[in-house]
Every structure is written in structure tokens, then in C-alpha cells.
Amino acid sequence: MPVGLIALTLGSFGIGLTEFVIAGLLPQVSRSLAVSEAAAGWLISGYALSVAVGAIVVTAATSGMSRKSVLIGLVALFVVGNLLSAVAPSYPMMLFGRVVAALCHGSFFGIGSLVARRMVPAERASRAVAVMFAGLTLANVLGVPFGALVGERWGWRATFWAITAIGVIALIAIAALVPGWAGAVDRAHPSTASGLNGLRVQLRAFRSSQVWLTLAATALGYGGMFGAFSYIAYTFTQITGFSSTDVAWLLVVYGSGLVIGNVGGGRAADANRDRTLIVSLAGLAVTLTAFGLLAASPVASVVLVFLLGLFGFAGVPGMITRVTDYANGVPLAASANVSASNVGNALGAWLGGLAISAGLGYTAPLYVGAAIVLAGLAVMTITARRAPGQPSGGTNLGVGDPAESALS
Structure with missing residues (x-):
């Protein structure tokens, strides 16, 4: 495994911790900063909204820069955001720190996935993306218990100091281990040109119906899973009969499924991507x-x-490589895939909440999630049948690759 890929995985682990760790710290943060639980909840939802917006805006703003330089800058932004959260004297500053940290999230995974797949042969592209995303899945497994453990022993600020330290280590690792050629700018092709011209070419890639249909399938797949997962603790305690203390280890079981699904899905997508999805x-x-x-x-x-967890994350590597292949490798498409997943998360959680508010019970989000995923399945099936390209992992998009040069 390329050492640069390990550095990207470490970065994704730190960013994943930032996203998930707050769930176990909300009561402490709420008491410490003297805000309501509802206000504290914006530290989660505000982060998700910032991810969705930042993934597009930051990637577009950095068009034309070396991908390695952008990744270093994004991790530096992540460090600053978590440092602000660690020292925040007030709730507004804490929320601001969360927003700053979130701005790097989508672009890091979007651009990082393009760099990751260029480090390996084309037939291993989806597996390379899966390795990078392994950091995110491990963070899902370890994030909440890690935050709760450190927070209970040394306070919630210590958790954010620890994440800041992880970010610094990831920053050094990416700077030292990711080769410059893995993300260099190719000035010969418009997709990597700087300024308005480069942005126009990136936007032109969105003329492809395959790109939009894949983004729709991503949003619906994520939305169905997250719509159910958002209320899974209520399902466990109110329907299944587990105690609230059991929820932590049940979430570890879910997270284990994420890890295995991510690795297995990446390997399967390299063999036949559309069938895997x-x-x-x-x-x-x-x-x-x-x-x-x-x-x-x-x-x-x-x-x-x-x-x-297994089926929910098995499609992630393939979705990313698919959307970037049909978008001719432009970074904006990879970041748009992250935005689509967050839009789906928000939609699924909202619809699941509506079902509970309508008095349909705590199993209702599961059925709502299934309906959303079925819509995603229909979109993906139609998309695959109309696809003019290859069913496997596709080309290894990078500087000077044929798919990228097709834009010129």
C-alpha cells in the first residue's frame, strides 16, 4: 500500500472524528456553554450544512491549484477549526469553529479520492478510495466512545485538543508522504487550469446525465440509511428493549459493518462497479x-x-469513482458527491422525524428509509442501463489521463 494513501487515511480519520465525536459530548457542551440541547444540536446540523456548501465552494475556489497543496491547506483549516472549538469561550465561537472545520470536509474527501486513485493501478481505483474512506469508517466506530471517554475523564475541550493533535500529525504526514506528482496541476488541460476558465470546464462536466443520476442515487442511498440511523437509538430502546447503555456497543456493531462494507464494496466495484452499486x-x-x-x-x-452499516457503505467507493469518471475527473464532481450525500442525510433525517411526529412509531424511519433507498435503486438501475461507459472501476484519472484530456 502506498504510504501516501496511509497519510490520506489518517486525514480522513481525523475529519471523521470531528464529525462524529460531538454526538457523545452534547450534554457536556450544553452545560458548559449554557445553551439548550436544541441549540447544542446545531453543532451537528450546522456542521453537516457547512460540509454540503463547503464541498462545492472550496473546491471551486481552489481550481487550478496543486491537489497536494490544496489537501495540506484543507487539513490546516481542519486544525484551526478544532483549535477554535477547543478554546471556545462561548457558544457562537464553538459553532464558528465547527463551521470552519466542516469547510474542509467535502473537498478533502473529493480531492483526496482523486489523488488516492492515482497512486494505484487503474484496476484498483475503487479499492484505493475505500482505503482512504477506511479512516472515516473507523472514526464512526471509535468517534463517539473516544469522545465520551476523553470527555468524561478530562472534559470535552480535551477531546478537541486531541483531535487537533491528530490533525497536525495528518498535516505533516500528507506533506511528507503524498508525492507531488499524485496531485500536480496539468496546465495542458482545461480541467486543471486556474481561474474562471478552469471553473467553466469543471462545470461543463455536469452536462452529463450520468453525473446527475449518480449524484441522485448517492443522495437517495445515503438519505435512506441516515434517515433510519438518525433514530436508531429510539428503535433500540423503545421497540427492541435494549437499555440506553447498550446503544454504545450496538453503534460499534453498526460501525463494524461500515468498515467491512467499505473494504468489500471497494474491491467488488473494481470488478463490476454498477452491479456492486x-x-x-x-x-x-x-x-x-x-x-x-x-x-x-x-x-x-x-x-x-x-x-x-455493511450495505450502507458498500456503495461509497463505487459511487465516487463513477461520478468522477463520467465527469472526466474534475475535482468539483468528487466534492459534489460528498455534498449530495449530506443533502441526502438531511432529507432522510427530516422525513424520518416527520414519520415519528405523525405518530407512526419508532420503526417508521426504517420503512421511510427503505422507500428512499428503493427510489435510489430505481435511479441507479436506470442509470446503469443507459451508461455508455465501462462497468468496472474505470480509468485511473490523474494528470494527463485520457479521460481528463477529453475535456481539452
Whole structure:
């Protein structure tokens, strides 16, 4: 495995910690900064909205810069944001720190995925993306318990100091280990040109219906999973009968499914990408439906929450390589995929909440999630049938690659 890929994985781990760790710290932060739980909740939702916006804006603003330089700058922004959170004397400053940290999230995963896939042969592109995203999945498994442990022992600020330190290590690792050629700018091709011309070429890639349909499938797939997962603690405690203390280890089971699904999905996508995406969405829809029917069974719930993570993340590497292939490798498309997933997360959580508010019970988000995923499955099936390109991992897009030069 290229050492530069390990450096990117470390960066994704730190960014993932920032996203997930706050969930276990909200009560402490709320008391410390003297704000309501609802206000504290904006430290999560505000982060997600900033990710969705920042993924597009930051990537567009850095068009034409060396990808390695951009990655270093993004991790530096991540360090600053978490440092602001660690020292925040007030809630507005804490929220500002969260927003600053979130601005790097989408662009890091979008641009980083392009750099990661160029470090390996073309037939291993999706697996390279999966390795990078392994940091995010591990952060999901470890983030909440890590934050809770450090927060309980040394206070919530210590958690953000620890994440800041991880960010500094990742910054040094990326600067030292990611080769310059992995993300260099190719001035010969408009997609990497600077200024308005480069941005116009990147936007031109969005004329492809395959790009938009893949983004739609991403949003619906994520939305269905997250719509159910957002209320999974209520399902476990109110329907299955688990205690609130059991939720932590159940989330670890879910996170383990994410890790395995990410690795397996990346490998499968390199063999046949569109089939992997269709199977993962179909498996997710079946899992959510079965979960709704069997939520009262503790044994079934443990198995199904694992499968929820497995199928929910199995399509992630393939979705990213697919959208970037059909967008001719422009970074803006990779970042748009991250934005699409966050839009889907917000949509799924909102619809799941509406179902509960309508009195449909705590299994309702599971059925709502299944319906959303089925819509995503329909989109992906139509998309695959109309696709003019190859079903596998595609080309290894990078500087001077044929797909990128097609824009010129």
C-alpha cells in the first residue's frame, strides 16, 4: 500500500472524528456553554450544512491549484477549526469553529479520492478510495466512545485538543508522504487550469446525465440509511428493549459493518462497479424493511444493524469513482458527491422525524428509509442501463489521463 494513501487515511480519520465525536459530548457542551440541547444540536446540523456548501465552494475556489497543496491547506483549516472549538469561550465561537472545520470536509474527501486513485493501478481505483474512506469508517466506530471517554475523564475541550493533535500529525504526514506528482496541476488541460476558465470546464462536466443520476442515487442511498440511523437509538430502546447503555456497543456493531462494507464494496466495484452499486442498494432496502418487521427481536436487531452499516457503505467507493469518471475527473464532481450525500442525510433525517411526529412509531424511519433507498435503486438501475461507459472501476484519472484530456 502506498504510504501516501496511509497519510490520506489518517486525514480522513481525523475529519471523521470531528464529525462524529460531538454526538457523545452534547450534554457536556450544553452545560458548559449554557445553551439548550436544541441549540447544542446545531453543532451537528450546522456542521453537516457547512460540509454540503463547503464541498462545492472550496473546491471551486481552489481550481487550478496543486491537489497536494490544496489537501495540506484543507487539513490546516481542519486544525484551526478544532483549535477554535477547543478554546471556545462561548457558544457562537464553538459553532464558528465547527463551521470552519466542516469547510474542509467535502473537498478533502473529493480531492483526496482523486489523488488516492492515482497512486494505484487503474484496476484498483475503487479499492484505493475505500482505503482512504477506511479512516472515516473507523472514526464512526471509535468517534463517539473516544469522545465520551476523553470527555468524561478530562472534559470535552480535551477531546478537541486531541483531535487537533491528530490533525497536525495528518498535516505533516500528507506533506511528507503524498508525492507531488499524485496531485500536480496539468496546465495542458482545461480541467486543471486556474481561474474562471478552469471553473467553466469543471462545470461543463455536469452536462452529463450520468453525473446527475449518480449524484441522485448517492443522495437517495445515503438519505435512506441516515434517515433510519438518525433514530436508531429510539428503535433500540423503545421497540427492541435494549437499555440506553447498550446503544454504545450496538453503534460499534453498526460501525463494524461500515468498515467491512467499505473494504468489500471497494474491491467488488473494481470488478463490476454498477452491479456492486445495484446490489448494495438492493441489500440496503431489504435490510431496512426486515429491520422494521423484526425490530422487536434483539438478536435480529443486532444482525440487521450490522447489515445496515455493511450495505450502507458498500456503495461509497463505487459511487465516487463513477461520478468522477463520467465527469472526466474534475475535482468539483468528487466534492459534489460528498455534498449530495449530506443533502441526502438531511432529507432522510427530516422525513424520518416527520414519520415519528405523525405518530407512526419508532420503526417508521426504517420503512421511510427503505422507500428512499428503493427510489435510489430505481435511479441507479436506470442509470446503469443507459451508461455508455465501462462497468468496472474505470480509468485511473490523474494528470494527463485520457479521460481528463477529453475535456481539452
